[in-house]
Amino acid sequence: MKLKEIMLVDDNSIDNYVSKIVVEKENFTETITVKSSAIEALDYLKAKTDNFPELIFLDIKMPIMDGFEFLLEFSKFTVDKKENSAIVMLSSSINNADMEAASNEQHVIDYLSKPLSKDKLAKVFDILIQKK
Amino acid sequence: MYVVLSTLILLLIVSTCILLLFNLRNRLGLAPLYILLGGVQYFQINIEYIEPYKILGEFPVFPQSIVLFSAMLFAVLLLYIKEGVVSARTLIIAILISSLFIIGLFEISALQDYFIRNANRTEDINFTLFPNLNFKIFFIGTFLLFFDFVLLTSIYQFLISKIHKEHYFLILFLSLWLVLIFDAFTFHTVLFVGTSKYTASLIGNFIAKTLSAIIFSLILYIYLKYIDKVFETTSFIANQNREVLSILNYKKKYLDLKIEKEISEKKISAQYEKTLTSISDGITTLDSNWCYTYVNKQAGKFLGRTPESLKGKHIWTEFPNVVSLSFYNACINAFKSQEANISVEYFSSYGKWFENRIYPTPDGLTIYFTDITEKKEIEKALVESEAFNKGILSSLTAHIAVIDKTGEVLAVNKAWNDYSVKNGGHNYESSSVGSNYIEVCQKSISEGDQLSQNILDGLRSVLNQETNHFEIEYPCHYKDEKHWFSMHVEPFGTESDKLVISHNNITQLKIAEEKLERTNLKLKEAQRMAKLGNWEYNPVTKEIFFSDEIYQIFELDKNSSQDLYASYKSKCIPKDQDALDKLVSNAIKNETGYTIGYYIKSNKIGQKYIQEVGEIVKDENSNVFLKGTIQDITKDKLISDELTQSNEELLKINTELDRFVYSASHDLRSPLTSLQGLIQVLEMQIDTSAKVDKEPIKLMSQTIDKMDKFIADILDYSLNTRKELTHEKINFEALIKSSWEDLKYMDLDYRPKLTLDINQTVDFLSDPKRVSIILNNLISNAFKYHDKNKTNHFINIFIVVDGEKVVIDIEDNGIGIKEEYVDKIFDMFHRATTLSTGSGMGLYIVKETIEKLKGSIHVESKFEKGTKFSIKIPNS
Known part of the structure; x- marks a missing residue:
């Protein structure tokens, strides 16, 4: 299985860099879109006319708009746009409260601790496949 | 001649x-x-x-x-x-x-x-x-x-x-x-x-x-x-x-008389019969053979027979029961002696008393008998009533005497005499029947006794009909015992020239009164010290009772003529009063109690804070009124307000600290995770080019992990000490699986055999975060400190849950702990092996967390053999 698009949303460019390499290396997707803030990512999605990325890796702690605020905005998109889109939280927070909050979000399918690795990515794909 | x-x-x-x-x-x-x-x-x-x-x-x-x-x-x-x-x-x-x-x-x-x-x-x-x-x-x-x-x-x-x-x-x-x-x-x-x-x-x-x-x-x-x-x-x-000239006219007259005589004889005999019948006495006549010759109607009634059925019958055959009575002997004696005889006797077979008057006649006996049952019963009742009155008088503990106007004692009851005997001649009591009460008083007065003067004045006032009752209480201490008496003087019935004097021993009453007074004083003292008073309030009449302490609390004058309710209201703050009024009317409606604290005005310290407790009480006529207490708790209020404020501040600080800890841990971890990611990328890239020593990269990664773990430990510790305990259902299998998954990434080459045995029939409730901290640490220790010299590595986890607790055993065949270190493994920053890559925080946190959950931990370990941790956590 190969996805059309994966989006990375993180204000930390190093993490984006690492994640991008891991995803590329595994060759799971045709396109990797990298956004360095939640607002940028939202603008991108709003402007997008075709399907949303099938997988979005979302950091929690970001300036101006954090991951949960993004999720709130994301939930406002019409169902037809986001129906094939899944979100995985990718954070360096080990705060239980964050994990719990994420698990209650409709579109979040997993919570991963940074850094993203080959194994973690494989696990996410397993979940995606199961979902489909 | x-x-x-x-x-x-x-x-x-x-x-x-x-x-x-x-x-x-x-x-x-x-x-x-x-x-x-x-x-x-x-x-x-x-x-x-x-x-x-x-x-x-x-x-x-x-x-x-x-x-x-x-x-x-x-x-x-x-x-x-x-x-x-x-x-x-x-x-x-x-x-x-x-x-x-x-x-x-x-x-x-x-x-x-x-x-x-x-x-x-x-x-x-x-x-x-x-x-x-x-x-x-x-x-x-x-x-x-x-x-x-x-x-x-x-x-x-x-x-x-x-x-x-x-x-x-x-x-x-x-x-x-x-x-x-x-x-x-x-x-x-x-x-x-x-x-x-x-x-x-x-x-x-x-x-x-x-x-x-x-x-x-x-x-x-x-x-x-x-x-x-x-x-x-x-x-x-x-x-x-x-x-x-009767010799000539006798005949006619004789005939006339004869007719007249017959008529009058008839009349007389009818009258006689009527008299005998109507007489209330029973009359019977007996002939010399003891057979009835005449029985009047009343006698028949008494005997329960018709007069006709008795005529000619033998008395002792008809009434054999009577032979055993003295009536029988009375009859025999009357007959023998030819003298009248009277017998009064109870005839049990008739349930009646009869008075029999037995008169001998030349040819037998005439017996008049009267039913005197009622008379006898009245006599008996009278005797009983007299005995009753006498008994009552004797049984009374009051000393009672009747005196005439000269003071002579006419009658006394038993208690009066007993007292005189016991007391051996006291001023007022030694006088028995025949002595003179007034003289005894006068004698005492001459000896300077004021009480006797008062008593004499009282006696005279009743005797002179100035009053119909005189009463005086007086102490009478003798034989080192304290006694009090109450004396009452009243006219004897309607004869006002006689008096009834009674002395009642009221010692017990007096002692009780004194006790009550002392108790009241104590209560007052207690109320003063506690700044607590009690009150009663009638919501209909607005009548109020305040104990002394409430006057103190409200700074009111007890002797003021002002309306108490108005004075009370003037001290209250209107805002608080509305709430209080609502509470009181609700309490009356629901017949419940209430507790409320409110401020009142104080001239001395500006305002006071009082706590009022009220209860609804019903009297015997179902009238509702309120009873309760008011306590001045201004000081407590100040303290509690301060405490509340401190608590609020503390809470704020805690929250801030929490945020800081998270924030710090995140900010500290963030660069580490980035570094780890970079190392991962580096490994991926050099993987392809050969002959590069990967050891430094590996060590870099381990150092970063150690740092990360340390941060996590600090976070756990901080969580454990501050966070409130929660109670949630714990899924041990899921917890252990998740912990196991995380460990697998730590060392990709090491795969020990995990045995998990959970014996659970009831739910286990506890704090999931803390339980997972405990399990993660112990399992990760068992995982990390495996013995590289052994080939069959295992970790056994046994969990037994019951209604009271969970017992978890975690057993490994790792490196074990040297005996001398076993006691120290739970100390902070103690590391028992040189192989340790940790911070020395792990087991300390485990122990602290278990203690927080009111559980216990026990360790058995043999160096180079293995270690077994047993923990018990209560099922809350």
């Missing part, structure tokens, strides 16, 4: 015969006497013409005739006196009939003799009818005789009613003499008046008849007085009551 003697003999013979026959009348009847007298009459008629005897030589009399005639009068008078009018009259008629009849017979036989002689014609006879009979004399004589009889009885009757009976001989003599003289006079006058012998014959008759009257009346008197002794009896008295 012979003539006189023979006449006397004749007289005696005739009179004796008459009296003899009369005296035998009960055996022979009166017929022989009648015949005798008839004979005498005939004889007398036929001797009229014999030669007369000349008294004193010149006065001719016929002595036989006089004696016989007198004898007839004598007989008539005797019968009249002794046998009554009827017998006398019968005698008179009998005499007349017999004389007529005998004369008739003689004359017929004489006539017959004449005819026989004529027929034979043996001689010529001049017939003379009744040759011996002078008709004139006969008829006059007979008629006169009859008249004499009537006269005799009439004179007797007249005299007996006029002359005293002591002169009875005179009565008899006069009766006979007057009749004889009358007869002589009349007879001679009719027959011989004008003839030569008239005067001489009359005188002779007078003399002879007077003598005859004397002798006959004497004989009669002697007979009546000494032989037939009925002088004083009823027949004699009845004679006095006859009418003078």
